[in-house]
Amino acid sequence: MPESTSTSLPFALLIAIGIALGGWFIGEGFVEARTGDRFVTVKGVSERDVLADMALWPIRFVASGNNLDTVQDKIRQDRSQIQRFLTAHGIAEDAIELQNLEVIDRTAQSYQAGSYENRFILEQTLMVRSEDVMKINRASQDIGSLVEAGIILNSQYSGSGPTYLFNGLSDLKPEMIAEATRNARESAQQFAHDSGSDLGGIRNANQGVFVILARDKAPMLQEEKQIRKTVRVVSTIEYYIED
Known part of the structure; x- marks a missing residue:
C-alpha cells in the first residue's frame, strides 16, 4: 500500500499542474479577448479650399x-x-x-x-x-x-x-488622407489619456469619401456654380485601447 501511494503522487501532481496551466491559458485567453474588444472609434477631418480649374x-x-x-x-x-x-x-x-x-x-x-x-x-x-x-x-x-x-x-x-x-482631387488626396489620419489619432490619444489607458494599434480603418462642397454655405447656392469650393474627407478609424 505505501508503494502504491508513493507511485500515485507524481501522477496527481502532474494532473494538478496541468489543470493549473490550463486555467492560466484559459484565463489569458479571456483577458486577451476582453482587451481585444476594447477599442475606440474616432473620425479625422481634412479640408482644403480650392479654386475651380x-x-x-x-x-x-x-x-x-x-x-x-x-x-x-x-x-x-x-x-x-x-x-x-x-x-x-x-x-x-x-x-x-x-x-x-x-x-x-x-x-x-x-x-x-x-x-x-x-x-x-x-x-x-x-x-x-x-x-x-x-x-x-x-x-x-x-x-x-x-x-x-x-x-x-x-x-x-x-x-x-x-x-x-475642380479636377485636381488626385493631387490633394495623399496629403489630406495623412492629415485626416493624424487628426483621428490625436483624438484617439486624447480619449485614451482621459480614460487612463494606452492607445494600441489600428483595429479597422475607413479612408472615407472625398466630397467637393460649395465654399459658401447658403440656401440655393449650388457647388458647381461657385468658382471657389471646399474639398472634404472624413476618415473613420478604430484603435485598440490597452490598460
Missing part, C-alpha cells in the same frame, strides 16, 4: 421672325457679336465651340394651329470650355451687355451662368 459655359441665343433668310442673318450676326464679346474678355478662340443650330417652323407642328407672330425660331449654342476660370467668371458677370445689344439669350441654358469644375 475648369469652366463650362453654354451660351444659347435665339432669333425669330417670319422670313427664314432674315432670321438666319440675325442668328449669324448674334453669333459673331458673342464671339467678339468673348474675345474682348480674353477668351481664346479655341476655347469656343460652335454647336448645333436648331430650326423650328411653327407651321410644321401638327399640334399647333392658327397664325403666328414669328413663324421661324432659330437657336444656337456657343460652348465655352476653358481652364482660365477667372476670365470666364468676369465675362459671365458682363453678360448683360449682350442683352443690351439686342441678343436674346435662352435663360434655360445661359441664365444660370458657367459651371465650374
Whole structure:
C-alpha cells in the first residue's frame, strides 16, 4: 500500500499542474479577448479650399421672325457679336465651340394651329470650355451687355451662368488622407489619456469619401456654380485601447 501511494503522487501532481496551466491559458485567453474588444472609434477631418480649374459655359441665343433668310442673318450676326464679346474678355478662340443650330417652323407642328407672330425660331449654342476660370467668371458677370445689344439669350441654358469644375482631387488626396489620419489619432490619444489607458494599434480603418462642397454655405447656392469650393474627407478609424 505505501508503494502504491508513493507511485500515485507524481501522477496527481502532474494532473494538478496541468489543470493549473490550463486555467492560466484559459484565463489569458479571456483577458486577451476582453482587451481585444476594447477599442475606440474616432473620425479625422481634412479640408482644403480650392479654386475651380475648369469652366463650362453654354451660351444659347435665339432669333425669330417670319422670313427664314432674315432670321438666319440675325442668328449669324448674334453669333459673331458673342464671339467678339468673348474675345474682348480674353477668351481664346479655341476655347469656343460652335454647336448645333436648331430650326423650328411653327407651321410644321401638327399640334399647333392658327397664325403666328414669328413663324421661324432659330437657336444656337456657343460652348465655352476653358481652364482660365477667372476670365470666364468676369465675362459671365458682363453678360448683360449682350442683352443690351439686342441678343436674346435662352435663360434655360445661359441664365444660370458657367459651371465650374475642380479636377485636381488626385493631387490633394495623399496629403489630406495623412492629415485626416493624424487628426483621428490625436483624438484617439486624447480619449485614451482621459480614460487612463494606452492607445494600441489600428483595429479597422475607413479612408472615407472625398466630397467637393460649395465654399459658401447658403440656401440655393449650388457647388458647381461657385468658382471657389471646399474639398472634404472624413476618415473613420478604430484603435485598440490597452490598460
